[in-house]
Amino acid sequence: MNLFADIRALVINSLEAMVAEGALPAGLEMAQVAVEPPRDAAHGDMATNAAMVLAKPSGMKPRDIAIALAAHLLADPRIESADVAGPGFLNLRLMPEVWTGVVTAILGDPDYGRSDMGAGRRVLVEYVSANPTGPLHVGHTRGAVFGDALASLLDYAGWDVTREYYINDGGAQVDVLARSVYLRYLEAHDLSVDWPEGTYPGDYLIEVGEALKAKVGDAYVDKDEQVWLQDVREFSTDAMMGLIRADLARLGVVMDSFYSEKSLYGTGLIEASIDDLRSKGLIYEGTLEPPKGKLPDDWEAREQTLFRSTAHGDDVDRPVQKHDGSWTYFAPDIAYHFDKIQRGFDELIDVLGADHGGYVKRMKAAVAALSDGRVSLDVKLTQLVKLYQNGEPFKMSKRAGTFVTLADVVEEVGADVTRFTMLTRKNDAPLDFDFSKVVEQSKDNAVFYVQYASARIHSVLRKAADQGVDLTGAPVISDASEFAVARKLAEWPRLVEIAARNNEPHRIAFYLYELASDFHALWNRGSEQHGVRFLQDGDPEATRGKIALPRAVFVVISAGLGILGVTPVEEMR
RNA sequence: GCUCGCAUAGCUCAGCUGGAUAGAGUGUCGCCCUCCGAAGGCGAAGGUCCCAGGUUCGAAUCCUGGUGCGAGCACCA
Structure with missing residues (x-):
C-alpha cells in the first residue's frame, strides 16, 4: 500500500469526473498533479497542487478548480476535510481510520514499502572497481557502501539489479605490482633488494612474496x-583480489560478478566495440588540438585513432589508440560498456571516485553511441572521506605503503556504523568521518539514534511478552504524537521511490532519522500522558492495541536499515 | 584557459517533479525523570538560501552571467 499514491489516484479520478461533467475541459495533462506531505503539519495531512497546475491549461481560476475538486474529494470516506489555501493549494485532512489502516497494512505486509517502479528493468551497478594492487582504503569504502546501498535500493524499488566489480588487471599498474611482489619474493629468499621509484613497498606484499x-x-x-x-x-593479482574480496566481506558487500579487464583482450571484443563505433562514423584518424592553458612540456601533435565523442556531448574527441597503434586505457573501457549493453541491461550505473569526474562525458558518449541511445548511463561520483579523531584530523602515516584501510575502519567502529555513517551524506558531498563521533551514543549520531529507537521497541515488546500480552493485536491510536508517527510511516513507500528515482540512498538514512525522532517524541509523550504509553499496566488488551504502532515502526526501520545493509539492534550495549 | 561538482542558521548538513511562513543536529538560553531505557523529550533565539539578471501564478530548486572552494583536463589507469 502507498497512501500517497492512493490519494493521488483519488484526486486524478475526481478531476476526470469533473471533466466528464463539463466542469473542466477535456484533454488536460495530469502528470504535474502532485499529492505531497505539506511542509507545515498544521496545513493538514496532504496537499495537492492540482488547481494551480491546471489553472492555465484550463483557462480557469485556481480557486474555482480547487473548490469544485474539494466537493468531489469530500464524497470519499477517507477525506475528512479539504480546504483551499494560499494561491490554490488544496489541503486535505484524512479520517483517523485511514492512519489506523496504514499501521494495520504495514503489520500485514512484510514487504510494505517495496515498489514496482523499476518494472523489472535490468540495471547494472558497477562499484568499487579498485585496482588490484592492494587492500581497499577509506575512499574505496565509501564507494563500496554507496554502491551497495544503491543496488539494494533499486532492488527494493523493483529493478532487476546486478552488482559488478571491474578488475583493472590489464594495465601497466599490474606490471608494477608484479615487480613489487618479485622483490618481496627475493626478500623471502633473504636477498637484499632496492625499492626503485614507482614500486609498491607495502607490507601486505610480504606474504605474497613468501x-x-x-x-x-x-x-x-x-x-x-x-x-x-x-x-x-x-x-599477484589473484592474491590482491583475495585481499579485496575479504575486505568487501568485512563490510558485508557481496558482488554478483567480477569482470576482468584482461579477459577483454584476445577475444576481439575491443575490436568489435570500436568497429561498432566506426560503422556509425564515429571513429577517425586525426590529430587533437593541444589542450588550452598549461601545455605539457612534451606535447607534440600526433595522429591517433579518435572517437568522435563530441557527437554525443563531450568537449573534445578522445583517442582510443595511441600513436604506436596500441589501445589507450579508454578502449577497453568502451569494450567493457559495450559488453554491458550486449548483456542486455536497460540501465547502467557507474560509481566512481570524484577524481574520475573528467571521465564522465566521454563514457556517456560511448554508451549513447554504442546503444543508439537505448541504454542510459548514470555516473555517481563519491567525494572524499576526511578522517578525524576527537575532532582533530586523523594523521595518516606518510610512510610509503601505509594508509588507513577499510579493514582498519571496520575493525575500529564496526561494519554497521561504517555503512550508516557513510550514507548520512549525499554522495557528491565531502564526508567527515570522526572515529570518536560515529560510536558516540547521542542523538548527534544518527546511527545510534536510529538503533536506539529499534532497541526501545524491542524493550517494550520484551516487556509486553513477559506480561503475557498477545503481540499481534490491531492498532489503537488516538494521540497526536501517535498520528505523527503513523503519518511518517505512510511516507515510506513514497520516500523509497524518490530515493530510487534519484539514485540517492542517503535519503533512506535521513528518513530513518526522522522516523526515529517522531518515535522518540511519542515515547516521551508517554511520560506525561499515561494513556499513550505502550505498556498499559494491568490491561493486556489495551497494551495489545498500543504496541501495534511500535511494531509497525520496527517493520519500516528494519526495511530501511536492510537497504543500507545495517542490522537493527535489539538492545544497546 | 576549459569541464564537472559544491556554496542554505555561529558550526555540520537535509531540502522531493518548481509550491505555502526554508528544516534537522550541534552550540546558546529556558523547561521536563514517583513514569515503558533521560543514551531521551518540549520550547526560545538564530537566515541577503554566495551575487546579479531571467523564466512564471509561484524559484533555495530551472536558465544566463559572475564570485569563491574542490576535482579533472593528449600519447597513464
Missing part, C-alpha cells in the same frame, strides 16, 4: 623479467 616462494621455490631467482613476469602478474 607465498610465491612456496609455490615456485627459487625458480625465478636471478632470472630475466620475461621469464617470470606473466606468471607473477597473475599470481
